[in-house]
Amino acid sequence: MWWVYALLSALFAALVAIFAKVGMKGVDSDLATAIRTVVILFVAWGIAYFRGATNGIQLLTRNNxxxxxxxxxxxxxxxxxxxxxxxxxxxAQVASVDKLSVALAIVFSVVFLGEALTIKTAIGALCIIGGTLILVL
Known part of the structure; x- marks a missing residue:
């Protein structure tokens, strides 16, 4: 089931780029980010509230x-x-370079979280890096 949420995340991340590019015409990028953040604040807290997730707020630890x-x-x-x-x-270029975060997350997960690096994951990360280089150069 996790992959359904991951695909939805990718879909909406792609829409972020399109909507933002159109919405930022003539607008400072920092102001655009601030406006987007306010919208996200309301959406995220609204979802957490209506799903009952805010009931667990007192359980948060200092580390959390x-x-x-x-x-x-x-x-x-x-x-x-x-x-x-x-x-x-x-x-197309910005979104592609931004997806280098996937390869970086793989490296960070191995280095900082001790997750196993499989051949399949390593090849996938290398393909992402290679594809990004092709699009940038």
Whole structure:
């Protein structure tokens, strides 16, 4: 079932690039990111509230809060740089380079989380890197 959510994530991530490119015409990329963040804030809290997930807020540990906070900072910085890149470049190129995050996540998962690196995963990461290089060069 996880792959259904991953495919939906990819679909909506692709739509982010298209909608953002159109919506940012004549708008500062940082302002565009701020507007998008406010919308996400309401959507995410609305979903959490209506699904009853906010009931577990008191169960969060210090470690949960630290790493979720760091994840939020990384997300914000990613969005700021992504929107700026979209403003300056073509969607196909920006989105492709952005997907290097998949290869980086594979490397980070092996180095920092101790996850196993299979041949299939390594080949997939190398294909992503190679494809990105082809599109950039």
């Amino acid at each position: 809060l630290i790493f979720l906070g760091l994840s939020g900072v990384a997300t914000g910085l990613s969005w700021i740089f992504y929107f700026r890149a979209l403003q300056l470049g073509k969607v």
